[in-house]
Amino acid sequence: MDLSRAKMVLIITFLILNLFLLYQIVMDEGMYNPVLFGPREEVSRLEKAMQEANLSLDIPLPRGGMSVAYLVVMPWQPVEEDVVAMLWQGLGNDTENGIFSSNDLLANAESENNISRWRFGPYELFLSKEGPFQLHNAFKGLDPEKKESAAAEFMNRVSFLQDFVYDYKVAKHGKTAIYYHQEFEAFPLYAGYVEFDCGGEHEPGCEVYLYRLEPLGFGEQKREVIPPSTALWRFLDAYTESEYSHDPMVIVEFSLGYYSEEYDAERWEIPPVWRIRLLNGEIFYINAFTGYLEN
C-alpha cells in the first residue's frame, strides 16, 4: 500500500471516529431534552426529582452564566397629595373640575401609626411609610371582563407607574389578581409591584396594592449567578419540604430578576433571584448568588 492511500484510510477513519465522539458529547449534553440541558446523568436526576415532587416544566430553562451585581434601592417617599392627584387622574377622573377644586381633600386625610388615610370621590387610599399603598374601590361598577383593560389603562395613565410592566394574572375562587412588576435597566424588579385584586360579579370594585422602590443603581462588584439548574435543585428542596399541596403542578415561569422583602430602611441592596412561578400563582425566589430561598 502506498503512503498516499494509507493517509486516505486514516483520514476517513479519524473522520468517522470524530463524528462518533461528537455525537456522544452532544447526547451527553442533553440536547435530546428540549427543556433541561446539562450532563445526561444530572438531567435524569433532576427529572426524577421533579417527578417525585409532582412537578413538570413546560418552558425551557434560561441559560445561566451571567454576571450581575446587587441593585441598590431606597424607599419611594412621594408627596402624598401628588400621589392622590395622579391616582385620581389615573382612575379616569377630570382634574380640572374634580376633587382638587374642592377643599374636602385635606379634610379627608387622617394619619395614624405611620399610615395616612385619604378619601377622595368613591375611593379610599391608605399610604404607608413602610409597606404597600392600598387603594380601595377602583374600577367600581365595571364589568369583570373590562377590569383587566381598565387596569392596563390605569398603569399607562399614572406617571409614576411608567416603569412597571405586566407580569401575570391568576384566577382563583372566582377572583382575579393581575400583577405588574417594576423594571430597572431591563431587569425585572419583582420587589416593586402593583396588584389588582378584582372580585367576581358581586364585588363592585378592585383593591389595588402598590409598592414602588427608588432604584439608585447597581453595586460595584459583579458576580456570576448560579446556573438555573442549581436554582431548580434549591427550589425542589424548598418545595418538597414546604407545606404546599403536592398535587401535580406545572412550572410556568423561570426568570432572572431582583427581589427582596420590604424593609423599613434608608437604603438597601437587593440580590438577583431566579423566580420560579407555578401555575397556581405560587412564587419562589431563589437567591441567584447564594441559592437560598428568599421568601
Added chain:
Amino acid sequence: MKERFKTILLAGLILLSLYLTYILWFGSPYLEEGVLPRYEFAYFTPPPPPQMLLMPASIVLQREGEEEIHLFRRGEAEHARIWKMGSELLNRRLPGSVGERPSEEELKDLLEQAKVELVFRFNPVLPESFLWDRAGLPAEFHEITLFFSEENYFALLEGSEKILYRWIDWEESEFSDFRALIESCTGTITEKLPPRFVLQAFYPESEAEAVISIVNHLDDNELSGEENDLNGTGADEEDINGAINGSEEDITTAEEDWEQENGAAFPHGLVTVNGEGDEAEEILQEGKLIHWQIAVRGNIYVPAGLSAAELILIREELPKKELISAFFLDPAMARRIEERDGATYFTDGKKGVRIYANGTLEFSAPSLEVFNSRIPYSVALLDAAENLSLYGGWPPRAFLARREKTAGGYRLFWRSYVKGFPLIDDESSCEMLVNDKGMPYYRRNFYLIRDETDKNKTYTHYKEALYKAINMNLESFPLQEATLLALEPVYRVIQGDSDSEARAVPAWAVHFAETGRLYLDCQTLEQL
C-alpha cells in the same frame, strides 16, 4: 502539494479526536459540584487555652496563723497567676490519681490541720475535662480547694459530690514555686459573711442619720450577741452600740417580755430593744431600734477597705470589613441594608449581622436553632471560645460570667472586669448561644477604658449599703427578714451624653432575693 494537505488534515483529525476523547472522558463539570472554597480562619485573637477560658470567679486564700482572708478577683494580675499555676499543678497531678470520698468529719479534721487553704470558686462551673480527660460521666465543679498540711498535699473537688485527692509522694520541687507563691502573695483583705446575721439600725431622735450595726446570728432561735462591726457616724456611737448590742440574754429577755405583755408570739421585725432596765427605757425614749434578720445564701466574701476611681469608657469598635469577612466566607454574598435607626444590617438570606450605630454587634442565624440541643458543656465552651476569637476577638479583660442551659443550647455571657471589679451594664457585655449546629445568636458590646479619673472613691462599709438597700425597699421586707444572694463591689456603667461614651462608677451591688439586684454608689449610696 496534495500529499502535504492530506498530512496536515490527518494531523488535525488526530488532534481533534484526542480533544473530543478528553471531553467525553472527563465530561463537563456537574452543576452541583462546586469549587471547594479555600479559606482559613482569620482569628481576631487566638482562642485562650481551656484552663484560661474559664477562670475562677474568685480565689480565697487563708494561711495558718493569720486572721486575714485574702481575696483575689478576676481582672487582678495575682488572680490569673495563681490560677495558672494552680491549674497547671492540677493538670499534672490529677491524671492517674485516685480520688476518695471523705466523710464530713474527716474533711473537717484535715482542713483544720491545713497550713494553707486555697479555694478556687467557679461561677459558672468548671467542666472536669478542662482539668483532665477521664472516662466516665462528665462532672462539673463549683469549688476546688487546695490545702497543705505538714506531710500531704490535698485537692478537694466539689461538684455534685466531693472528691478528695491526697498526694503523699509529692516532690518538693514540683510544688515549691506554687507553694512559695501562695505563702507570700497578698490579696484584698476580705470578710466572710456569717450564714445568718442581724442588721440593726438605731434611730436616735436627735440625729438624722441612723447608726447601723451587725450582730452575728448563728441560729434561727439564737442570737449570739457577738459584735461584728460597729462603725457608726455619731460622736457617741460607742455608747449607743454598747447599749443596743446587748448579750444574747438581753435580746431573749426583751422578746420574752414583749410576749408576756402582749400574750402572743414575738413578731420578728418589730421595734425591739437590746437593753435592760433603765438602759432600755432610755433607748426607747431617745429613739428607736429596728433589726432585720438576714440569711446569707452561699459563701459571700466582702472585700474591706476598698477604693476605686471612676472610669471613662468607650465602646469597642471593630473593623467592619474584617468582621463581615469573618461571618460570611464570601463577603460579596452579604447584602447591606442601612436601617433608619443608623444600624447597618448585612445578610445573605440565612444569617444576618447587625451593627448598631453605637457599635453593638448582633448576629443571628435562625436556621441554626435547634429545639433539643445535646452539646456537652465543655464542647460548648470550647466552641464559644473559638467563636469569640473569630468574631471580634477575646478582649483582655473579658471573663465568662454566666451560663444558662436551655433546650436550644448553652447561652453564655461574658463581662469585662477591671482590677477585680466587674463592669455592669444593663446588658451583659457579650452573649452567645451555642448548640450542636453552631452559633445561632451572638451579641457583643464590650467597653474599653479610655481614661481613669483622678478622684479615688472610698467604699462605704457594706453594712451601710445593706441598710440602704433595705430601707429603699421596706415594703419588700414585711417580716423584716431578708435573703442575701450577693454583695460585691462593682463598676456600674452609666451611659454618657453620646451613645459611644459612658462612665463606670464604683458601686455596691446588693442582691436580695426580695428586691432583685440593686446598685448603690460606693460613697453616697445613691441608687444607680
